[in-house]
Amino acid sequence: MVKKKQESLLQPPYVFDVEWESLLDHKPFIKAFLSDILSEYILRQRWYGGKSSKLKYIELHQYFRIQQHDEVYYGLLLEINFEEAFYQHYFLPIAFVSDESFAKEDRILPLTIKDQTGFIIDAINLEAFRKLVFERIMTSLSNDRTPVRYHKSELFKETEYRSSKFMGLEQSNTSVIINDNSVIKFFRRIYADKNPDFEMSQFLSEKKGFKNTPAYLGSISFIDKDNDNITIALLQELVPNQGDAWEFMLKEVHKVFANLEYKRIDVSRLPSIEMFKGLQIKDVPPEIIDWAGLSIFLRLQGMARRTAEMHIALGSEFEDTAFTPTHFNSDYEVWLKNRLLYQFQNRLNSVENNLHKLEGRAAELVKEFLERKNEIRRRFVHFDWTKLKGERIRVHGDYHLGQILVNNEDFYLLDFEGEPESTIRDRKVKHPPLKDVAGIFRSFHYAIYANIFNNGEKYPYSQEELFKAGETLYRFFIGVFLDTYVGLIQENNLNIGYHQERIFILKYSLLEKAVYELGYEMNSRPRWAVIPLEGILGIINDTK
Numbered sequence: 333m334v335k336k337k338q339e340s341l342l343q344p345p346y347v348f349d350v351e352w353e354s355l356l357d358h359k360p361f362i363k364a365f366l367s368d369i370l371s372e373y374i375l376r377q378r379w380y381g382g383k384s385s386k387l388k389y390i391e392l393h394q395y396f397r398i399q400q401h402d403e404v405y406y407g408l409l410l411e412i413n414f415e416e417a418f419y420q421h422y423f424l425p426i427a428f429v430s431d432e433s434f435a436k437e438d439r440i441l442p443l444t445i446k447d448q449t450g451f452i453i454d455a456i457n458l459e460a461f462r463k464l465v466f467e468r469i470m471t472s473l474s475n476d477r478t479p480v481r482y483h484k485s486e487l488f489k490e491t492e493y494r495s496s497k498f499m500g501l502e503q504s505n506t507s508v509i510i511n512d513n514s515v516i517k518f519f520r521r522i523y524a525d526k527n528p529d530f531e532m533s534q535f536l537s538e539k540k541g542f543k544n545t546p547a548y549l550g551s552i553s554f555i556d557k558d559n560d561n562i563t564i565a566l567l568q569e570l571v572p573n574q575g576d577a578w579e580f581m582l583k584e585v586h587k588v589f590a591n592l593e594y595k596r597i598d599v600s601r602l603p604s605i606e607m608f609k610g611l612q613i614k615d616v617p618p619e620i621i622d623w624a625g626l627s628i629f630l631r632l633q634g635m636a637r638r639t640a641e642m643h644i645a646l647g648s649e650f651e652d653t654a655f656t657p658t659h660f661n662s663d664y665e666v667w668l669k670n671r672l673l674y675q676f677q678n679r680l681n682s683v684e685n686n687l688h689k690l691e692g693r694a695a696e697l698v699k700e701f702l703e704r705k706n707e708i709r710r711r712f713v714h715f716d717w718t719k720l721k722g723e724r725i726r727v728h729g730d731y732h733l734g735q736i737l738v739n740n741e742d743f744y745l746l747d748f749e750g751e752p753e754s755t756i757r758d759r760k761v762k763h764p765p766l767k768d769v770a771g772i773f774r775s776f777h778y779a780i781y782a783n784i785f786n787n788g789e790k791y792p793y794s795q796e797e798l799f800k801a802g803e804t805l806y807r808f809f810i811g812v813f814l815d816t817y818v819g820l821i822q823e824n825n826l827n828i829g830y831h832q833e834r835i836f837i838l839k840y841s842l843l844e845k846a847v848y849e850l851g852y853e854m855n856s857r858p859r860w861a862v863i864p865l866e867g868i869l870g871i872i873n874d875t876k
């Protein structure tokens with residue numbers, strides 16, 4: 333339980349007459365450490381995903397040692413119990429250091445054990461720990477049967493550890509760059525199963541030779557007392573990059589909007605096109621190329637090509653049942669509808685409880701969203717598997733521009749962990765690959781709207797004209813992407829359904845994603861909720 337201060341079990345100075353090597357067997361320490369120290373420490377961590385629920389108490393689910401000579405680290409698997417939500421598990425490796433200079437910013441607890449004064453810290457702060465785990469992967473045995481298993485890929489070529497540093501980016505896990513050429517990601521939220529990021533990375537790069545994702549180099553997993561294989565770390569190649577595709581797209585879209593004035597464009601005369609109509613570059617009207625430039629369309633074709641190649645690789649498995657393609661069936665239909673109706677209800681509640689956080693255009697749109705809730709629900713119920721002939725495969729699952737790295741003219745796809753809100757089993761369900769495509773289309777829409785909201789006043793056009801220009805641009809982005817994507821998929825015999833089926837799945841998945849995003853924004857950044865609201869109503873209003 334999170335105790336009030338006067339009930340604390342542990343009072344400074346923290347002194348225990350036990351050695352570090354046996355501290356975790358010392359019940360009074362564990363009890364106080366979990367209730368008084370970790371329950372406060374964890375709330376301050378960037379990687380802690382339980383912030384929107386009320387923490388009730390923490391239990392030490394399991395722990396293991398990582399040891400080399402007299403260097404001992406503990407891997408803690410913490411079970412976080414909430415007042416109202418389902419429990420979550422987190423991984424926290426800890427070390428004891430006596431040197432004052434270590435981890436000044438990230439100390440968990442100052443304490444004295446057996447006359448030795450020092451600190452418990454997150455072990456990832458220690459270079460010695462990072463070196464040890466890297467070397468364990470490097471020297472791992474293929475028949476390793478210990479509870480902590482290290483796996484080395486055939487793509488791992490290094491023969492020594494030289495250096496390491498934190499990646500230092502905003503992220504939900506903790507990544508460290510090793511030898512300036514690889515990245516080890518320590519998963520924080522963990523599941524009693526293989527992490528899909530590890531599974532997909534190994535499958536795509538090691539098994540299928542897909543080049544546009546960081547090469548899988550190795551992993552660490554823990555076999556727990558129920559024999560579950562829990563992934564705790566993933567080692568991948570470091571992809572040189574100039575940032576992610578989200579930043580890239582924001583810059584590009586800003587240039588396109590700035591061109592409206594520069595090229596004296598009359599928005600009302602811009603040609604438009606039917607939604608989801610595939611377009612080769614030669615079919616894009618010259619007025620649109622003149623306005624947006626050719627290069628953005630060529631880059632979109634490149635992104636579409638890499639996306640299609642990822643799906644072709646994911647759909648090409650015949651043996652490993654975790655990856656073999658399958659068809660639509662009634663079980664999938666029931667599962668999908670239940671999931672989406674539940675998610676939609678959750679969004680309605682979240683919107684209704686947080687109406688005060690929305691203002692301006694968002695407040696207007698949310699009114700319409702609430703008025704039309706039954707129409708949206710009906711769209712989700714309108715799914716008939718007997719009409720769908722395409723294949724379902726493992727997909728990225730949380731595909732958006734922030735998951736794509738830009739490396740010169742090329743794109744690299746990453747972070748296959750899946751939708752953060754879904755359970756680990758749900759993240760492994762096979763879907764139509766167009767679900768990922770809808771994810772990236774929503775991201776195009778996001779980039780266009782984020783640009784209008786952030787830079788709108790820089791362009792001498794009314795907001796209505798900017799929206800109109802934005803919707804036109806969106807349709808052409810989609811058209812060019814789809815033509816390349818569908819062409820390549822069909823050449824490689826992956827069945828994504830007949831024309832009408834594809835349009836149905838795209839619309840269905842766009843609505844699903846926009847509703848998902850509404851929840852994400854209401855929780856994390858309500859100011860942005862206007863973007864998925866525009867998206868949801870745009871889809872509902874578009875009858876073409």
Ligand SMILES: Nc1ncnc2c1ncn2[C@@H]1O[C@H](COP(=O)(O)OP(=O)(O)O)[C@@H](O)[C@H]1O
Pocket residue numbers: 499501502503504505506507515546568569570571572573576734735737746747749
């Ligand atoms: N292999 C890699 N090479 C280069 N940059 C990477 C690599 N892996 C991650 N990154 C960078 O770190 C960011 C976060 O990575 P991601 O896998 O999305 O972590 P998380 O799951 O913690 O959110 C990415 O957006 C990217 O900028």
Ligand SMILES: O=P(O)(O)O[C@H]1O[C@H](CO)[C@@H](O[C@H]2O[C@H](CO)[C@@H](O)[C@H](O)[C@H]2O)[C@H](O)[C@H]1O
Pocket residue numbers: 504578730732733734735747750751752771774775776778779849852
């Ligand atoms: O942190 P994750 O990468 O797992 O993804 C979550 O956060 C994303 C925001 O960073 C969120 O993406 C949404 O915002 C993006 C712009 O910041 C936009 O490109 C995406 O289309 C939009 O979905 C994602 O949904 C969420 O799962």
